[in-house]
Amino acid sequence: MPVIGTGRSATAGKTRICPHCKSTILESASICPACQHHLRFDPKAVAERRAQATFSALRVEGAFRHPAEGEAWEYSVVISVRNDRGDEVSRQVVGVGALGANEGRTVTVSVDVFKPPEK
Numbered sequence: 001m002p003v004i005g006t007g008r009s010a011t012a013g014k015t016r017i018c019p020h021c022k023s024t025i026l027e028s029a030s031i032c033p034a035c036q037h038h039l040r041f042d043p044k045a046v047a048e049r050r051a052q053a054t055f056s057a058l059r060v061e062g063a064f065r066h067p068a069e070g071e072a073w074e075y076s077v078v079i080s081v082r083n084d085r086g087d088e089v090s091r092q093v094v095g096v097g098a099l100g101a102n103e104g105r106t107v108t109v110s111v112d113v114f115k116p117p118e119k
Contacts, residue, residue, distance in 0.1 A: 011027075013026070014026070015027060018034060018035060018037070019039070020032060020035050021034050021035035021037070023035070026114065028114070033112070055112075055113050056110060056111065056112050056113070057111040057113050058109070058110060058111040059108070059110040060108070061106060061107070062106070062107055063104060063105065063106040064099075064104060064105060065102070065104035065105075066101055066102065066103050067102075068101050068102050070101070072099060072100050073098065074096070074097070075097060075099065076093055077093070077095040077096070078091065078093050078094070079092050079094055095107075
């Protein structure tokens with residue numbers, strides 16, 4: 001098993017809860033991808049504000065705007081993850097809200113892939 005800088009063993013894909021924002025994150029993360037708080041001392045992470053992905057597999061951005069007239073709109077931002085067989089393995093509502101006349105929102109979804117930590 002790979003060893004993380006703190007001496008703990010880690011398995012690729014193993015998760016933990018961020019003590020700051022309570023998001024489920026990878027155990028190997030030095031910085032929480034949700035709240036950006038440092039989770040442990042890592043000289044490489046101190047120089048960088050965010051953990052760097054090996055590559056980005058997907059990045060999609062979309063915007064929507066309420067027209068100038070009409071009743072308020074409600075919206076939900078939902079992310080679903082499926083395996084190779086098409087089975088849903090995770091579904092999260094990541095944001096909800098309402099738009100009044102002439103209000104808009106932009107939503108960005110990204111999938112960052114990380115190389116497992118080395119010994």
